[in-house]
Amino acid sequence: MITRHHVILALICTLIVFSYFIFSNPFIIAIIIAGTCLGAILPDIHMSRPRHFSFLTVAWGIVQVPRMLCILVLGGIYARLGYPAKDPFDKRLTHSLPGVLFIGIFSSVLIYVPAMRTHSVYAGYMGIFLGGIFLGLGFHMTEDLCTRKGIFPFFPFGIMKIGGSIRPCDRKDSRITLYQIQACSILVILTLVENLRLISPDLVFTISIAGLATSLGVMIYASDVRICRDVAPANRLVIHPTSQSRDN
Numbered sequence: 001m002i003t004r005h006h007v008i009l010a011l012i013c014t015l016i017v018f019s020y021f022i023f024s025n026p027f028i029i030a031i032i033i034a035g036t037c038l039g040a041i042l043p044d045i046h047m048s049r050p051r052h053f054s055f056l057t058v059a060w061g062i063v064q065v066p067r068m069l070c071i072l073v074l075g076g077i078y079a080r081l082g083y084p085a086k087d088p089f090d091k092r093l094t095h096s097l098p099g100v101l102f103i104g105i106f107s108s109v110l111i112y113v114p115a116m117r118t119h120s121v122y123a124g125y126m127g128i129f130l131g132g133i134f135l136g137l138g139f140h141m142t143e144d145l146c147t148r149k150g151i152f153p154f155f156p157f158g159i160m161k162i163g164g165s166i167r168p169c170d171r172k173d174s175r176i177t178l179y180q181i182q183a184c185s186i187l188v189i190l191t192l193v194e195n196l197r198l199i200s201p202d203l204v205f206t207i208s209i210a211g212l213a214t215s216l217g218v219m220i221y222a223s224d225v226r227i228c229r230d231v232a233p234a235n236r237l238v239i240h241p242t243s244q245s246r247d248n
Contacts, residue, residue, distance in 0.1 A: 001143050001168045003041060003059050005176050010040035010139040012183040014132070016212045019190040020204045031125055035132020040140045042066050042103050042133070043094040066094060066103050074102050083156040095144060096155040100137045107133050142216055146223035164223030175222060183215045 001009075014036045015022065021029055041059050045067040050056040071088040078085055085093060093099050108130060115126035145151045150163025167173055190211050194204050 001147055001166075001176065003044065003047070003056055005168060006040040006044075006140055006143055007037050008180055009143055009176075009183065010036050010136050012180065012187055013139055013212055013215065014135060016183065016187050016190060016215060017135075017208050019187060019208055019211075020194045020201075022191060023195055028128060031128045032132040032135070035129040036136040036139070037132075038062065039107075039133035039136020039138075042107075042137065043100065043140050043144075044091070045070055045094050046089050046091040066106075069102075069106060070094060070099070074099065078156055085156060091149075092152040092155040095141065095151045097153050098157075099155070100141060104134055104137055142220070145225055146219055159229050161228050162225060163228065164220070164225040166223050179215075179219045179222075182218060186211045186215050 011033060014033055015029070018029055018032060041062055043066070044059075045063055047056075047060050047063050049060050067089065070093045074093060075085050075088050094103060111133075112123070112126050112130050115123040141151055145162045146164040147166045147168055148163055150161050152158075152161050154160055166175055168176060190208060193199055194207070199207060
């Protein structure tokens with residue numbers, strides 16, 4: 001999906017999970033949302049720089065950090081393991097479980113470890129912000145598996161691809177808009193039910209998770225998600241040296 005779709009859907013999904021605290025603790029919600037929106041952007045290292053300054057320019061600037069890390073660190077690790085990436089900007093590097101885990105670990109080191117040396121309250125806030133980043137990374141992967149380009153869970157160690165039928169740039173495909181409306185509807189219902197105390201406080205989190213699962217489940221089902229073999233252009237293949245010699 002394109003950047004604004006990722007941010008909007010991740011934002012709504014986060015509010016669904018923490019709908020009970022929207023009015024009771026807006027400051028904590030704001031910290032979580034900030035982390036989630038950041039995490040929803042980080043995997044798109046293949047993003048092109050916009051010609052004119054806009055929100056996308058800010059997003060492009062943010063992804064330069066994981067982009068350089070993938071070139072210098074992640075690419076080096078894969079090369080040492082015998083899986084050199086010919087294209088350092090290949091989106092599959094960060095649209096995989098190893099790639100997302102790499103971004104999450106680096107974010108933890110960069111954000112939370114220094115915070116632990118300071119005031120405990122500040123460290124707590126940074127921990128909440130970091131939790132939001134992990135949520136955003138998870139939402140990004142879930143959203144992208146609904147698109148035709150899909151995600152690559154075990155890249156570069158496997159050729160599995162999980163993808164759907166959505167073309168985010170196709171204006172005739174209105175499913176993303178419908179998913180946003182659906183998620184907003186669930187959010188409104190949960191916010192009213194929970195904050196009007198129509199259910200027991202003990203069931204709040206369970207119902208919120210059920211609302212999130214319903215929203216994402218319908219999105220995945222309606223996107224015709226399938227598991228298939230990753231077929232990449234020849235100049236972007238990651239080739240194991242031993243397999244290359246066998247082919248020759």
